[in-house]
Amino acid sequence: MQDVPDEINVVTLNCWGLKYISKLRRERLTEIGRQLAIASPQPHIVALQECFTQEDYHSIRRQTRFILPYAKFYHGAAFGAGLAILSRWPIEESTMYRYPLNGRPTAFWRGDWYVGKGVACAKIRYGPAAKQVVEVFNTHTHSPYEGGRPDDSYLCHRTAQAWEMAKLLRGAAERGHLVLAMGDFNMIPMSPEHQLVTTLAPVRDVWRVLHPDSSVGPAHHPAEEARRRPVPTAEFNIQENGAASDGPTNTWRWTKAQQKRLGPGKLPVPVSPDTPDPLGKRLDYIFAGSGDIDALGGGWVVKQARVGMMMRHPELGCSLSDHFAVEATLTFFPSPQPSPSPSPSPRASAEPPSNRDSSPTATGTLQPPDSPLLPPLTTAKTDSALQNGTFLHSAPPSSTHLPRSRSPSPSLSGSPPPPPPPPQTFPPHFNPPTLPAPTHSQILTLIKTYTAREQRQQTWRARHFFVSLLVSTACLVAVWFSPANYVAFLLVLVSSLGLVAGTVDGLLALLFFGAELRALKEFEWEVRNAGSSSITGGGGGGGEGDGDGDGDERRW
Template sequence: MSTTTLTNEKTTPSSPTVKLLTFNTWGLKYISRHRTERMQAIANKLANPTSPDDDYDIVALQEIWCEDDWECIQQACKDRYPYRRAFKSGIVSGPGLAVLSKIPIAETFLYRFPINGRPSAFFRGDWFVGKGVAVTLFKSHDGKALPIALLNSHMHAPYATNGDASYSTHRACQAWDFTKLVKMLKQARYAVIQVGDLNSKPGSLPYKLFTIEGGLSDSWNLVHEQRYEDNLIELSPHDQVLHAGITCNSRLNSYRQKSEPWQACRLDYALIDSNNITPIKASVKFTERLPAPLDCSYSDHFAYSTEFTINSKDEFAPASYEDQQITLDAKESIYRELLAEVSEYRQFTIPFQATWRKVHFFLSLIITIALHVGVYFVSSVAGWIPVIFLLVTVVVILSGTINGLIWYCGVRPESRALQEVQMEVEDAYTCLKRQ
């Protein structure tokens, strides 16, 4: 498939443009297929672009979870991208976020999400890698333009379309935290760009928080005026990518060939402060396949690229009063939706998780005592019976201790963090009603 770029012909750049790429590289160790070969191919393609359209000024990467992969990318790209940064956190591997840049980096920091899955979901790993927002503050790319603040993230994944496994509440709370960072950086007179695999479809609650509460605009929608989100199933896989910006679950992707047409979606974004950033191009990238014998896609996602101009420092434009008034009703609606989401989770999921883990912990204590007493009575029957009792006791102690720790050190902090978000939204809602 070609990497055709659709452009907005109405916009003629009058100042140096910045070209950005965001890409989820699917770098799960032992799980991602052809990981090493794909990472080498990604590094080579970034380091040796075959056309000016594939030569980026800033590259934001997600799922760089292996040190060897990051070292491979660094080594290949060190000449083209002299400014590089990978972010660290979590118990295993880290958040998988990295940035490559031709523009000098002035400052970086990582904001770790306080609400990010549960430690009991070790088979999913979101909690253990310490997902968050990797913030990179750049110097002005031409000395006159506003400096860029890039917020790169890979938000909690949905493991189901609904229910507890969907983790919709977690992503909504992460989006709320995201918007606070966005608003602070906008007030600090940065040209704010939010990128990454946000695991949120257009129109979802997190997406509405980004665009309404955070005041950001979808660069794809600004360039491509026609919308296809409501009739994706009617488009061919090629047109889904070309006209609707699909980056995930495309049947053109070798790792997603069995996906249903309705599963195709757009999860990878560059959301921008459109008062100070003007996008002129937007396209889906890395859609071609690697040559034989691999004959596979670069990742299970396609990449997303946008090219834009940035206002000069003298032309910094805060949100207008008219824009703020237009969003008042919309803000009230999303506050109510977020409060309902958090309240339901706190009312049903948290009590369920806390109760059964707490009961298991104390029940394990009782069973352990009973087994110790029982050893006295069965030891004279047969010599092997106490050994069985000992093994059962070890299993009971270990499982009870683990569940007790998850209850006390996992569920309880999660409940408090959710309560904090709820109070923050209530404060914002009360302030809005007073206007």
């Protein structure tokens, strides 16, 4: 194991690597691998989306194998998940978690169901201590094909996927590990899906940690229009709003006439930084949670967040993908250490742990920013980190809120300090997540609306199967009475094609729509249970209705 890092550089990029569909795919992804290999700062963990082929994955691996020797390509559904994770450190465990609501096979031209939308999970060890682990979650959620309208039939998918992601992140945080969720989430900042992730899991959107006043969508979006800000420039959208998608600096968003100006041997086509950018938005995110501050002897701080991979292909002149990358640097900030006591007890004189401590049971506490035990520089750093909210958790441990009179300094009182708190399995300031009651109601209404749609689809397709069966039988009977051979041929053809189409719809009604309706019941139960817990302060999911949903309806 190499030295425990003080900084972790992470990158997420949608590569736009759809086989047979994405233009110049091989050339672009090869260059993406080369740029990752020479990037500064050197990346430690990279999450890729829409990297669908083994050919492209191995091309990137060959380019990056010396700086990112560990990697995992994730398989899913018929066409593959398109997800990959590259790491400087060993991957101890890996899981491909498929979302319960995952698109529709009937929308085959969109392909979301066929690629198996889900979460690529990897547990990466960056140090020898028990908690020196980062759990990485890489995802590409369902695309908003219907423009995010109120009647968007895929809104329920993205809501359910955000809910599932939050559960995975919450579990990792409770294990006390550094948590990273990266990918193309297909949502705008502060949207309901975004708030589900940041409310139900102790993670923060690293861009908004450093840019809390950044945009909440493209300039024409109602939420952004309500802020009454001028239309941003291309440079402002990149530097301040983190808009890695749909901006004018990405050549794949140009018109066909503009793209014809690019190519081998042609002069570069620059884009003025002052170009108005009404469409640029943020769809790619890095969410992070700091881990067990006590066990690690400190917490992870967001040092920098930026939009990256904006260079163009050196020969083709095009952007490397239809998205730019989002990059972040996390810095480990150790807990302030008290000065030696005149008469320390054996327990008090123990050396405080740090991120470099290899002991699996290392513990420590984050001292108050204004403690007299801290050197002036450390006090200033701590105060800045806590006041600016750059610690990835929303608050320091509860001990930092004690009045100074309840946390006496041994140098002032002459008595030994109070013993440190016992080891924690998760950050001491982690509280059970809650959502406002109206949010639960909105999600339940969304589930009810989508469930009614799927029930109608299931009924219609089941009826189509039985009707096609009757029509097919009637056509075969009519063959006996057909006056000529060509009439018999047409009857058999109609019978066969009708039966095939009806059978497909029958299987969809039985298998796909049945499975999706059951997944919706599970989702509804979880939302109701969470709403009950937030009201009663405890688990409210049990009861007579478990199993079929009828009891849940009676209870509510």
